[in-house]
Amino acid sequence: xxxxxxxxxxxxxxxxxxxxxxxxxxxxxxxxxIPVGVGFGIRDAATAQAIGRVAxxxxxxxxxxxxxxxxxxxxxxxxxxxxxxxxxxxxxx
Numbered sequence: 001x002x003x004x005x006x007x008x009x010x011x012x013x014x015x016x017x018x019x020x021x022x023x024x025x026x027x028x029x030x031x032x033x034i035p036v037g038v039g040f041g042i043r044d045a046a047t048a049q050a051i052g053r054v055a056x057x058x059x060x061x062x063x064x065x066x067x068x069x070x071x072x073x074x075x076x077x078x079x080x081x082x083x084x085x086x087x088x089x090x091x092x093x
Contacts, residue, residue: 001037004021004036004038004055025038027052039061043063045089053091064084
């Protein structure tokens with residue numbers, strides 16, 4: 001797939017303009033004929049849902065790292081599962 005970096009700057013540093021992402025995806029798709037995944041700036045289930053409606057894949061990285069950073073070992077898996085379940089539920093609706 002093609003990874004569209006949807007936010008200028010450092011990953012996890014700003015608010016994603018989902019309208020701008022939706023507008024640029026047709027331009028990208030005119031040049032590539034494989035799935036387009038969108039990443040950078042996707043920090044929650046609502047943003048993932050908005051991007052999931054227009055992209056072929058949603059990439060979340062920094063938010064998961066931030067969520068798990070400095071957590072005790074025993075909390076890492078439950079926190080990740082809880083976060084990702086919320087994202088999955090949003091993507092499925």
